[in-house]
Amino acid sequence: MNELLLLGLADDELILGWRDSEWTGIAPMLEEDVAFSSIAQNEIGHARAVYELLADDADVLAFDRKPEEYRCAPLVELHLLDWGRTIARRCLYEVADEIRITALMEDDDARVAGLAAKINREEAYHRMHAEMWRERLADTPQFRSAVDELWRYALGVLPPKQREALAARLGREQVDAVERGTHDDAFAALHDEMTMVRRSAPAGAQW
Amino acid sequence: MAAVEISRDEQAFLEYVQGGGQVETSDWLPADYRAKLVKFIEMHGNSELMGVLPEREWILRAPTLQRKLALTAKVQDEVGHAQLIYRVVEDLGKSREQCLADLVSGKSKFHNVFHYPTRTWGDVGVIAWLVDAAAIISQKALLKCSYAPYARIMKKICWEESFHILHGRDVILAMVTGTPAQFELVQEALNRWWGPLMQFHGNPIPAEDDPMFLWRIKSQGNEEARQQFLDGYVPQILELGLTVPDPQLRKRDDGVWEYTEPDWAELKSVVTGHGPCTAQRLAFRAHFIDQEQWVRDAVLAA
Numbered sequence: 001m002n003e004l005l006l007l008g009l010a011d012d013e014l015i016l017g018w019r020d021s022e023w024t025g026i027a028p029m030l031e032e033d034v035a036f037s038s039i040a041q042n043e044i045g046h047a048r049a050v051y052e053l054l055a056d057d058a059d060v061l062a063f064d065r066k067p068e069e070y071r072c073a074p075l076v077e078l079h080l081l082d083w084g085r086t087i088a089r090r091c092l093y094e095v096a097d098e099i100r101i102t103a104l105m106e107d108d109d110a111r112v113a114g115l116a117a118k119i120n121r122e123e124a125y126h127r128m129h130a131e132m133w134r135e136r137l138a139d140t141p142q143f144r145s146a147v148d149e150l151w152r153y154a155l156g157v158l159p160p161k162q163r164e165a166l167a168a169r170l171g172r173e174q175v176d177a178v179e180r181g182t183h184d185d186a187f188a189a190l191h192d193e194m195t196m197v198r199r200s201a202p203a204g205a206q207w
Numbered sequence: 208m209a210a211v212e213i214s215r216d217e218q219a220f221l222e223y224v225q226g227g228g229q230v231e232t233s234d235w236l237p238a239d240y241r242a243k244l245v246k247f248i249e250m251h252g253n254s255e256l257m258g259v260l261p262e263r264e265w266i267l268r269a270p271t272l273q274r275k276l277a278l279t280a281k282v283q284d285e286v287g288h289a290q291l292i293y294r295v296v297e298d299l300g301k302s303r304e305q306c307l308a309d310l311v312s313g314k315s316k317f318h319n320v321f322h323y324p325t326r327t328w329g330d331v332g333v334i335a336w337l338v339d340a341a342a343i344i345s346q347k348a349l350l351k352c353s354y355a356p357y358a359r360i361m362k363k364i365c366w367e368e369s370f371h372i373l374h375g376r377d378v379i380l381a382m383v384t385g386t387p388a389q390f391e392l393v394q395e396a397l398n399r400w401w402g403p404l405m406q407f408h409g410n411p412i413p414a415e416d417d418p419m420f421l422w423r424i425k426s427q428g429n430e431e432a433r434q435q436f437l438d439g440y441v442p443q444i445l446e447l448g449l450t451v452p453d454p455q456l457r458k459r460d461d462g463v464w465e466y467t468e469p470d471w472a473e474l475k476s477v478v479t480g481h482g483p484c485t486a487q488r489l490a491f492r493a494h495f496i497d498q499e500q501w502v503r504d505a506v507l508a509a
Contacts, residue, residue, distance in 0.1 A: 021275075024263055024282050028495075029502075030289055031290065033283070033286040037283035044275060044279075059272055063270070137505055140505050201389055207271050207274060207378075
């Protein structure tokens with residue numbers, strides 16, 4: 001079991017779920033409030049399932065690490081409360097995630113392969129949602145410039161050997177990726193916010 | 208479907224609904240009835256939508272994955288309710304876009320409890336438990352609404368709201384059985400929310416003088432709803448070791464609750480747009496409506 005890779009995947013899903021849940025109440029249409037909320041719940045559910053492969057207590061992994069210990073890709077950390085960039089991220093992430101999850105479905109470890117297959121079934125709906133939005137916004141400057149801007153971040157979601165597949169799927173040239181392992185200030189702020197209630201009581205307190 | 212042919216006479220219509228009759232979108236509706244329906248149902252839709260904002264920021268602060276998922280799902284339900292309710296309003300002739308425009312301009316109203324700040328995780332529990340409990344009492348009474356399309360969606364809404372109450376009670380239970388500081392968060396939140404909760408069902412005007420009751424849009428009076436709330440929840444609050452911040456609160460021998468007169472001036476001021484968070488929340492919602500206008504334009508053009 002490639003624990004570092006799985007931890008990166010789980011952290012991606014966790015943080016993207018956190019970011020997507022921010023649209024609740026303020027999306028461009030009520031239907032999208034509901035859709036983003038559903039997607040966020042799925043992503044966080046996936047993070048939890050992967051954490052449970054890696055540790056006894058998923059909450060401890062999700063909340064009790066220092067910011068620098070998270071392995072999420074910079075793509076998912078970006079604070080993007082505008083719809084063009086949010087949808088561009090969803091579209092790019094879903095394709096990258098599909099490449100990664102499909103590979104994990106062939107993993108030697110049956111638990112990993114089984115979980116990947118389960119996650120893949122739910123992600124199919126996220127891909128349909130992203131594809132629908134890509135079609136609707138494809139001709140808007142907001143979406144096009146956002147895809148250009150986020151492309152090097154999207155490459156950083158995958159390990160180098162899977163990047164060619166991503167570039168081929170999206171018909172783009174590979175560029176220098178924004179790699180995992182560093183975090184921006186927005187992540188520090190998010191981490192502070194997502195742990196503030198939990199940190200307010202001694203470790204082990206029930207919530 | 209209406210059980211009898213409704214005459215175009217308003218008096219006959221009134222007698223029909225007062226006798227428990229229900230009407231459909233395609234039936235003839237007196238102009239005053241239609242206007243009252245739109246006003247009432249639109250305010251309900253607005254409240255579901257604005258009710259998202261007090262909890263929204265705490266979705267990011269939920270202290271466990273389970274709480275995060277439950278709170279996200281709960282708030283998602285509220286938006287789903289707004290969507291359903293605005294559809295009923297649309298069938299009555301007012302578009303969702305117009306409802307949202309009137310909401311953010313302050314022309315239409317939303318419930319008093321959604322004008323207040325959410326200060327701690329204790330407030331999150333009190334909102335999900337007691338605000339939703341107060342709301343479900345009003346909503347259950349709408350199952351008998353004379354306007355059948357509204358009554359029908361209320362079944363789904365009540366069913367989902369009853370889950371929210373369980374979620375809220377569970378959040379509260381974990382905290383009152385936790386550390387003294389956690390218990391205190393709940394007590395402080397209860398102290399903050401008690402006033403708005405007691406105002407929630409409105410001032411005790413006799414049901415017969417309430418136009419919403421006259422048309423049987425509502426099927427119970429304000430005081431009846433408040434008594435039901437007190438009867439259902441004061442014993443539960445006390446059972447958890449919490450104190451209700453009203454020294455005059457007591458149940459009389461005849462079963463009626465006595466309490467300190469709620470601050471009706473505060474209620475009036477809050478629902479007319481002068482609550483502590485009214486301006487900020489409407490501005491926040493308006494900001495995103497403006498910012499994302501291009502998205503709706505792009506979708507319509509596609």
